[in-house]
Amino acid sequence: MTPAELRAFCLGFNAAVEEFPFGPETAVFKVHGKLFALSALDAEPLKVNLKCEPENAVRLRAAHEGVVPGWHMNKRHWNTVTAGGPGAVPDALVRELVEDSYDLVVAGLPRAERLRLDRP
Template sequence: MSAADGRLDAEGLRAFCLSFGAAVEEFPFHPETSVFKVEGKVFALSDLGADPLKISLKCDPDEAVRLRAAHPEIVPGRHLNKRHWNTVTVPPLPARQLREMIEDSYDLVVAGLPRAVRLRLDRP
């Protein structure tokens, strides 16, 4: 699921995104772009066949700026609201940090859902 050097590969990325409660993968734009959603809301997008592998993730605006300043592989979200989305080139980033960013993106989206849905997802 992950590359030998501990980095996430495409299948590891897909599996991790789908490991969250009620997460689904859809292809609303074209067959190459995996769109990961929770309760109909997007939390990650990626062309899992691209080289280099990239993923776009929702992010707190202040944290987005901090991450971009600290990591050249993190840039404003491509074709997305640049204040709230980052696009990450996966290979240079450690798997642990990438997993945390994906989880943060999922949690941000879930935080905007109705309370009853959040409780059902065990994310109050």
């Protein structure tokens, strides 16, 4: 996966926005003000921090060398996923994990906001 593909995929979700609160090198993707993906898009290899259910996070780390506890994040709820370069997780799995992260964040939003996103 390329940085442009990752950016386009993250911004393809309803109400997703890209911000740079930590400086120009770190893209933060949010939905209704809540972070669902974070990546230094110019870094080699390309990595992205994604929210994950704790049980699934442990399973993914055991199954893929490109999935490790979230860097600078709550290690129980976040994974750092290698999305490009050596040791990269397959693109299809990266897309699935990004969507899972988005869905987890949306699930924590107030009901009215979820309904506006067509995700009850």
